[in-house]
Amino acid sequence: MKSVIADQLVKTYDKGRVRALDNLSLDVEEGTVLSVLGPNGAGKTTVVRILTTLLRPDSGSASVAGIDVIKNPEKVREVIGLSGQYAAVDEILTGYDNLVMFGELYHLGKKQAVIRANELLERFALTEAAKRPIKTYSGGMRRRLDLAASLIVKPKVLFLDEPTTGLDPRGRQEMWGVIEELVKGGVTLLLTTQYLEEADQLADEIAVIDTGKVIARGTSDALKKQVGGERLEVVVEQANVAKTLEIVAAVSGNKASLDEGLRLISAPVSTGSAALFEVLKSLDSAGIHALDVGVKRPSLDDVFLSLTGHAAEEKRAENDEKKRGRK
Amino acid sequence: MSAINDVAIITRRQLLLLTRVPEVLIFSTIQPVMFVLLFRFVFGGSISTGQPGGYVQLLMPGIFVQTVAFTLAGTASGLAEDMKKGLIDRFRSLPISQSALVVGRTLGDSLLNIVVLTVMGIAGFVVGWRPSAGLGNVALGFLFLLFFGYALSWVGVLVGLSASDARVVQNVSFIVTFPLTFLSNAFAPTTGMPRILQYFAEWNPVSTMVAACRQLFGLKNKFGATAGSYPSEHPLTTSLIYMVVIMAIFIPLSLRKYRNSLD
Numbered sequence: 001m002k003s004v005i006a007d008q009l010v011k012t013y014d015k016g017r018v019r020a021l022d023n024l025s026l027d028v029e030e031g032t033v034l035s036v037l038g039p040n041g042a043g044k045t046t047v048v049r050i051l052t053t054l055l056r057p058d059s060g061s062a063s064v065a066g067i068d069v070i071k072n073p074e075k076v077r078e079v080i081g082l083s084g085q086y087a088a089v090d091e092i093l094t095g096y097d098n099l100v101m102f103g104e105l106y107h108l109g110k111k112q113a114v115i116r117a118n119e120l121l122e123r124f125a126l127t128e129a130a131k132r133p134i135k136t137y138s139g140g141m142r143r144r145l146d147l148a149a150s151l152i153v154k155p156k157v158l159f160l161d162e163p164t165t166g167l168d169p170r171g172r173q174e175m176w177g178v179i180e181e182l183v184k185g186g187v188t189l190l191l192t193t194q195y196l197e198e199a200d201q202l203a204d205e206i207a208v209i210d211t212g213k214v215i216a217r218g219t220s221d222a223l224k225k226q227v228g229g230e231r232l233e234v235v236v237e238q239a240n241v242a243k244t245l246e247i248v249a250a251v252s253g254n255k256a257s258l259d260e261g262l263r264l265i266s267a268p269v270s271t272g273s274a275a276l277f278e279v280l281k282s283l284d285s286a287g288i289h290a291l292d293v294g295v296k297r298p299s300l301d302d303v304f305l306s307l308t309g310h311a312a313e314e315k316r317a318e319n320d321e322k323k324r325g326r327k
Numbered sequence: 328m329s330a331i332n333d334v335a336i337i338t339r340r341q342l343l344l345l346t347r348v349p350e351v352l353i354f355s356t357i358q359p360v361m362f363v364l365l366f367r368f369v370f371g372g373s374i375s376t377g378q379p380g381g382y383v384q385l386l387m388p389g390i391f392v393q394t395v396a397f398t399l400a401g402t403a404s405g406l407a408e409d410m411k412k413g414l415i416d417r418f419r420s421l422p423i424s425q426s427a428l429v430v431g432r433t434l435g436d437s438l439l440n441i442v443v444l445t446v447m448g449i450a451g452f453v454v455g456w457r458p459s460a461g462l463g464n465v466a467l468g469f470l471f472l473l474f475f476g477y478a479l480s481w482v483g484v485l486v487g488l489s490a491s492d493a494r495v496v497q498n499v500s501f502i503v504t505f506p507l508t509f510l511s512n513a514f515a516p517t518t519g520m521p522r523i524l525q526y527f528a529e530w531n532p533v534s535t536m537v538a539a540c541r542q543l544f545g546l547k548n549k550f551g552a553t554a555g556s557y558p559s560e561h562p563l564t565t566s567l568i569y570m571v572v573i574m575a576i577f578i579p580l581s582l583r584k585y586r587n588s589l590d
Contacts, residue, residue, distance in 0.1 A: 077422040089414035090340070104336045105423050107329060132348065149417070160579050251519050 003157050003188040004028035004051060009060035011046050011212075020046045021057065022212035028157075028190050033183055035203030043212040045085065048161045051190070052082045060140060065156045083147045085162045089134050090147040090277075095121060095145050102149045104275035119292060120148040124178060130302040140171025144178060147190075151182075158182070160191040173185060176201055199214030217308050224298065232275050233266040235284070235292040241265065247282045251275050269295065330424035337431025342438060355401070355444050359394040360450045366390065366514060367454045374515065380457055385487055387458075388452045388468075388512030388540035392533055394447065395440055395476030396508055399501030402483030403438050424581050433480040440476045444469060458559040459543030468543035471566065475536050478573040484581040513537045529587040537560030 004027060011021040016295065021043045028034040036044050049055035051062055053073035053273055062069040089098045094118055103113025121130045124144040134142060143163060150158065163179065164172040183189060188288040193199050199206045200220040208216040208223070216223060232252060236244045241258065244265050248281045252267035259266075269275040276295050283290050345352050362445040363386070371382040405430070409415050418428045448469075450457075458465050483500065490496040510524060511517070516527050528534050539562040558565040 021394070049416075054416055054419055074422060076418060081421065082420040084413050084416055088417035090344070090346050090414065091412070093340070097343060101336060101340055102417075105418075105421050105427075107331060107332070107422075220504070 001030045003030040004006040004034070004062075004064055004190055006047060006051060006062045007060055007210040009047065009050060009057045009062060011043075011050065011055070011057050013250045019212050021050075021060075023060070024077055024212055024214060025060075025216075026207050026214055028188060029163045030188050031186050032204040033116075033191065033202055035199035035206045036209055037194070038192075038201045038209040039194060039204050042209045044209065047209075048082070048084075048159050048190070049194060049211065052080055052159050052311055053077055077104045081150030081153075081159050083143070083150040083158075083163060085165055087147060089142065089146055090293050091135040092133055092311045094131050094133055094264055095126050096135070097110060098134065098145065099149060099152065103152050106150070106153045111137065120151060124148050132190075138171065139167050140174050143171070145169065145173075147178060155187075157188045157190070158281065160189065161254055162192055162194065165194065172198075196302075210307075223317075230269055230272055231266045231298075232279060233264055233292075233294055234279060234290050234298065235264050236283075236288060236290055238263060243286055244283065244288060246259065247288075248279060251279045251282065263291075266296075330427060333423045334434065337427050338434045338438070341432060341435025342523065345439065352439070354382065355439065355494045356446045358445050359443060359570070360388050363387070363450050363454065365531075368559060370514070372452055374536075379588075380455065380459075383451065384457070385541065386514065386542075387447075387456045388537050388544060388546075390451075391444060391447065391472050391540060392475065392536045393508040393513055394443060395581035396438060396479060396533060397473050397500075397506050398436050398476040398547070398580060399479040399483040399486070399496060399504060401439070402480040403487035403490070403500050404493050404497045405497040406432060406484060407490050408488030410488065411493055425586055429581060429585050433477060433484065436480050436483075437473055437477045440473055440556050444472060458544035462544060464543045464545065465513060468540045471536070471539060471563075474570055475566070478570040480572055481581055484576055485584055488581065488584045507531060508533050512539060522565045525531040530558055532566065532573075534558065535562045535565040535569065539566045 005025060006026050009021045009024045010019070012019050023048060024038070024043065026034065026047070036047060038044050046055065046084055050057050051064055051069060053069055053076050056070060064076050066077065067075045069076050075300070089095075090101075095295055099117035100113045103116050104110060106113075108116060118127075118130075121127045124147070126141060126145060129137060129141060132300070134145065137145065147160070147163070148292050160179070164175050167175060176198070178192070179189075183202065189202075191199075191202060202219065206216075206218065206220055206223055207214050223284060234244055234248055241263055245256050247260060248265050252269050254263050254267050256267040257263070257296075276293065280290070280293060283293075366386050369523045370375075371386070372381050406415075415428065419425065439505050458468075460468075486500060487496055490499070510520075512528060513533060517528040517534070520528060535558045536558065542562060551585050
């Protein structure tokens with residue numbers, strides 16, 4: 001059973017000049033997690049906004065939990081939870097006030113709303129901060145509260161739009177922990193992200209989007225195979241380039257490539273830090289001093305580079321949207 | 328019924344915000360009270376009104392109207408702030424009445440006006456304001472003021488939803504509201520203005536509101552109004568028409584903007 005279906009969605013801005021979505025189709029199987037991965041401006045937020053009834057597509061159709069998003073937006077709103085890029089909670093009010101208010105807006109009644117608020121605060125480790133205004137919260141705490149607000153009525157489908165963008169590493173780890181818990185509980189989740197690592201960690205399946213289209217789709221393993229895992233990178237003086245190429249190729253077991261301008265030698269590796277250690281040892285015994293050396297995990301840029309042949313770029317559509325304050 | 332419930336929850340949120348940030352309430356009260364004192368004591372001595380009780384009797388309705396006119400700015404900047412923070416998205420993704428957020432906000436802002444007008448009334452009384460009309464008419468005057476503020480609040484909804492930045496909204500609203508309140512009979516006779524401005528001031532809703540309040544508070548208002556024109560002869564009716572027209576235009580426009588604000 002598909003819980004989310006988007007079929008041939010088109011959305012344009014500026015009288016058709018900017019195509020934010022260009023016949024985009026995707027679906028999410030019930031009880032699974034789909035991560036929509038793409039750079040800023042690829043159309044991630046636009047998809048989420050259409051699926052959560054905040055935006056009408058120019059053409060195409062979409063359904064959530066079997067309900068048509070365009071024809072029955074009111075019904076869709078009853079079964080979804082949405083947590084956006086900006087923690088959309090009232091900064092002046094306390095965490096508790098916010099959750100009770102949203103509970104009441106979900107028509108739980110005051111008593112139930114209070115019970116549910118306390119449950120969620122407990123679950124997201126916010127009980128201690130419950131009576132403090134949101135503006136005193138850290139970025140991670142805000143996001144957790146925002147997520148809690150989207151879970152008040154146990155939604156059938158949850159949408160998280162870049163849940164960790166702008167968080168520090170610790171906040172990100174905490175957020176991942178919380179989302180993993182949810183996923184274990186069997187929620188159907190559509191999550192957007194700019195980070196391959198995040199998609200990898202949380203999703204069953206990944207849809208890579210670029211300029212409003214899905215350009216690749218599959219499990220994280222399948223995508224990585226396509227992209228080709230980690231790369232060992234070494235920067236040396238010009239005089240040592242030839243010798244280093246040999247050493248890196250030997251450690252990697254693959255052909256090493258050279259960026260002449262940067263004097264950067266790189267090759268795919270599968271052993272991570274072991275390869276790093278090995279290459280340092282070999283360089284040392286050859287008397288070569290490396291200016292820089294490291295193992296680089298494939299980033300979104302690498303995925304893009306290998307899928308599209310161009311680096312991930314910021315596109316205008318979504319930036320314009322930001323300027324208009326529509327997120 | 329659930330729509331009414333939704334509106335009530337949002338209105339309560341507005342009030343809760345006021346109790347959490349008492350500065351808002353304090354400053355929205357201090358400013359008009361300051362105006363009362365400044366105008367009363369700076370101009371009061373030099374403007375002769377030929378009115379028993381002096382300038383303050385004419386001044387108070389003017390300041391009341393000016394204050395409720397600023398509801399426009401309050402509503403607009405509050406909504407723009409909510410938009411910026413993504414709160415509007417959150418509300419729109421909830422299974423609630425789609426107009427609850429804006430209706431609740433306009434009602435909340437009107438409740439704030441009740442508090443502010445009460446405090447101003449007391450301040451006015453302290454410095455010599457004594458409406459000579461009966462209690463019923465005075466109450467009607469205040470009702471008029473609240474209604475006017477409520478109507479302008481809907482203009483604020485449209486401004487707030489259309490704007491890109493909360494600070495811009497604040498500035499724009501002030502730039503619009505200030506001239507409107509000063510190009511009127513609120514603080515000084517319009518007879519001293521250049522002719523074209525007199526004409527504007529005469530038809531300015533602020534003037535008709537001020538004149539209507541003066542009438543309800545028991546004054547013979549001819550404070551600058553050029554006698555004989557429809558608005559100066561029938562300020563109550565004209566004001567009422569203005570308010571109804573403003574709401575008839577701005578409520579549907581604002582609600583449509585809210586529903587489609589994201590297309």
